[in-house]
Amino acid sequence: MLSKKQAQVFFLGGTAVTFLIFIMLTIYSLGEAQDQSNAEALTASAVRGKEIWEKNNCMGCHTLFGEGGYYAPELTKVVERKGEAIIKAILMSPVAWNPTGQRQMVAYEMTEAEAQDVVEFFKWCGNVDLNGFDNLVSPLAKKDQ
Amino acid sequence: MKYKSQKVAYWFFALSMLLLVLQITYGFIMGFARMGMDGLHEWIPFNTARSTHINLLVVWLLSGFMGAAYYIIPEESETELWSTKWAYVQLISLALVGVITIIGFHYNFWAVFGWEAIEGRKFLEIPRQLDWLVAGNVILFLVILLMTMIKGKKTTTTSLVLFGGLVAAALLYLPGMITFDSQVYDSFFRWWVVHLWVEGVWELIMGGMLAFLLIKLTGVDREVIEKWLYVVVGLTFLSGILGTGHHYYYIGVNNIWLIVGGIFSALEPLAFLAMALWAVNMYRKGEKKHPNKTAILWTLGSAIVSFLGAGVLGLAHTLPQTNLYTHGTLVTAMHGHLAFWGAYAMIVMAMIMYVLPNLTGRKLYDTGRSRAAFWLANLGMFSMTTAFGVAGVAQVYMERIMKVDFGQVQNQLQVHFLVLIIGATIFTIGITLYIIDFLKYGLPNDEALES
Numbered sequence: 001m002l003s004k005k006q007a008q009v010f011f012l013g014g015t016a017v018t019f020l021i022f023i024m025l026t027i028y029s030l031g032e033a034q035d036q037s038n039a040e041a042l043t044a045s046a047v048r049g050k051e052i053w054e055k056n057n058c059m060g061c062h063t064l065f066g067e068g069g070y071y072a073p074e075l076t077k078v079v080e081r082k083g084e085a086i087i088k089a090i091l092m093s094p095v096a097w098n099p100t101g102q103r104q105m106v107a108y109e110m111t112e113a114e115a116q117d118v119v120e121f122f123k124w125c126g127n128v129d130l131n132g133f134d135n136l137v138s139p140l141a142k143k144d145q
Numbered sequence: 146m147k148y149k150s151q152k153v154a155y156w157f158f159a160l161s162m163l164l165l166v167l168q169i170t171y172g173f174i175m176g177f178a179r180m181g182m183d184g185l186h187e188w189i190p191f192n193t194a195r196s197t198h199i200n201l202l203v204v205w206l207l208s209g210f211m212g213a214a215y216y217i218i219p220e221e222s223e224t225e226l227w228s229t230k231w232a233y234v235q236l237i238s239l240a241l242v243g244v245i246t247i248i249g250f251h252y253n254f255w256a257v258f259g260w261e262a263i264e265g266r267k268f269l270e271i272p273r274q275l276d277w278l279v280a281g282n283v284i285l286f287l288v289i290l291l292m293t294m295i296k297g298k299k300t301t302t303t304s305l306v307l308f309g310g311l312v313a314a315a316l317l318y319l320p321g322m323i324t325f326d327s328q329v330y331d332s333f334f335r336w337w338v339v340h341l342w343v344e345g346v347w348e349l350i351m352g353g354m355l356a357f358l359l360i361k362l363t364g365v366d367r368e369v370i371e372k373w374l375y376v377v378v379g380l381t382f383l384s385g386i387l388g389t390g391h392h393y394y395y396i397g398v399n400n401i402w403l404i405v406g407g408i409f410s411a412l413e414p415l416a417f418l419a420m421a422l423w424a425v426n427m428y429r430k431g432e433k434k435h436p437n438k439t440a441i442l443w444t445l446g447s448a449i450v451s452f453l454g455a456g457v458l459g460l461a462h463t464l465p466q467t468n469l470y471t472h473g474t475l476v477t478a479m480h481g482h483l484a485f486w487g488a489y490a491m492i493v494m495a496m497i498m499y500v501l502p503n504l505t506g507r508k509l510y511d512t513g514r515s516r517a518a519f520w521l522a523n524l525g526m527f528s529m530t531t532a533f534g535v536a537g538v539a540q541v542y543m544e545r546i547m548k549v550d551f552g553q554v555q556n557q558l559q560v561h562f563l564v565l566i567i568g569a570t571i572f573t574i575g576i577t578l579y580i581i582d583f584l585k586y587g588l589p590n591d592e593a594l595e596s
């Protein structure tokens with residue numbers, strides 16, 4: 001039968017080995033050669049947009065890359081689906097956006113410049129290669145297929 | 146109890162219960178909003194309710210872990226806590242973080258200091274300034290434990306695993322504090338906290354608590370129980386570390402993670418299966434003489450429900466082929482609820498039911514009310530899980546396969562949230578009975594000291 005000592009070695013050994021592999025895979029997949037995100041295309045405006053996205057906790061309702069709340073639509077590739085003008089109008093409007101007559105979005109009343117930053121952020125995100133998820137999320141797949 | 150200073154644990158548990166009640170309140174707000182009743186939108190929009198709901202969850206669980214540690218470590222080390230005064234300071238600062246966070250999420254009063262109200266990354270929403278407060282708080286907590294262990298007569302495997310889990314959990318908070326310009330990196334390292342917590346180091350904390358409870362409640366030899374503890378946490382890390390890859394499938398990193406994450410995360414349920422088998426077998430082997438049947442019920446319940454919620458329901462969407470369709474849908478919410486409930490909420494509640502009679506000297510266990518609390522809370526949570534699950538599968542089918550518009554699908558799903566609210570009501574009745582039990586025990590007192 002397994003002894004306590006052996007069980008301890010199993011724990012420490014297994015942890016050390018998998019942790020090492022994990023770190024190596026992390027370094028490998030974040031390396032420049034493996035970039036799927038167009039990192040060099042990230043503009044100052046898009047970075048500001050990301051800050052606005054975080055400060056307003058947009059992720060509390062929406063998903064992006066499939067992460068966030070499940071209350072409001074996925075926003076990966078939203079610019080391709082809705083167009084810049086509509087998105088900016090929603091973000092700048094003093095009236096809560098309410099397309100289905102049920103759920104409302106917070107009326108953020110952003111300035112034109114802020115709304116533009118958010119759009120730039122979405123555009124950058126829309127160009128990230130998500131290993132197939134980008135082509136699946138509804139309803140843009142209507143266009144792609 | 147054996148040591149006076151173990152009484153500190155009581156106040157951490159009391160804080161836990163208070164925050165749990167608040168967490169449930171925000172759950173109801175979201176449940177109603179999802180049924181189309183979003184009357185509070187002006188004051189508590191969904192995103193605020195959501196962040197409050199999940200942050201309260203994390204804080205009440207942490208408070209429960211801390212209470213458990215303050216009870217377990219003195220008993221295992223056979224000595225009083227190094228300092229009860231500092232432990233109370235730590236308690237108050239933890240409560241303060243909780244209060245400031247909740248108020249701040251609702252009213253952006255930090256704006257006057259130029260701080261941000263929220264960081265807006267799921268589970269890691271609290272602003273940077275509060276992160277530092279949390280860090281200070283946790284360091285103090287760990288120092289108190291460490292000093293206690295150093296001055297104690299014994300260092301057991303159970304206390305080492307528990308302490309190791311707590312230290313690792315603190316360290317893993319740090320990657321979540323790095324800021325990146327790229328959303329891809331941001332997401333990548335968010336999982337170092339969220340995933341490596343719940344599917345890694347928190348399982349050590351759970352394992353330590355479970356081992357302690359099994360030793361006390363079953364009477365099986367410590368050496369046997371602790372041997373299996375190593376096996377369980379060994380399986381956890383063996384699968385869970387590389388299993389992080391199941392969150393890297395579709396966030397914009399190399400598709401090598403589809404293979405690595407798929408294989409290793411599919412092995413993760415083994416750790417939870419081992420946990421359930423371990424608990425049940427130790428109980429069977431034991432003498433079944435311990436009178437605190439309520440604590441036994443919650444202990445075995447936790448081991449079994451965590452296998453269902455984390456193991457089975459986790460496996461259901463962890464393969465890349467499935468996750469492509471379920472990623473970021475209500476299927477995730479289904480799994481998140483039962484997994485958190487079974488693994489972490491129930492183990493804290495088991496600990497409380499074991500500890501309260503010892504701290505207060507009152508033996509109120511194994512009553513009709515305490516059994517009803519257990520069964521109603523679980524029945525309610527299973528109903529909620531089913532409601533989320535049915536809604537989730539319907540969502541995946543309509544939205545991602547039939548390509549129906551998001552909003553239209555959500556309107557179709559409202560009826561499932563009626564079921565959710567009914568389940569949540571049953572759940573809340575169970576929790577209410579549990580809290581009545583908690584209150585009936587009264588305050589801890591020195592007369593309960595065992596000689």
Ligand code: HEM
Binds near residue numbers: 068481
């Ligand atoms: C009265 C009881 C509860 C209700 C009505 C409720 C309802 C909800 C709702 C509606 C959401 C948001 C889903 C979305 O984004 O659309 C949510 C999120 C969440 N809740 Fe609850 N909840 C309750 C209790 C609990 C309890 C007891 C736990 C833990 C043990 C819990 C853990 C969570 C977690 C982890 C999330 C985030 C899930 C994710 O991001 O995938 N909830 N809850």
Ligand code: HEM
Binds near residue numbers: 451
């Ligand atoms: C006690 C342990 C566990 C807890 C508390 C837990 C909780 C959660 C939560 C809250 C989420 C949503 C996180 C977010 O979006 O930020 C999640 C996601 C996920 N969990 Fe777990 N989990 C546990 C164990 C497991 C296990 C063992 C597996 C696999 C076998 C698993 C598979 C998954 C997968 C695949 C996702 C991603 C869902 C998506 O793509 O939207 N989980 N889990």
Ligand SMILES: [Fe+2]
Binds near residue numbers: 344391392
């Ligand atoms: Fe995970």
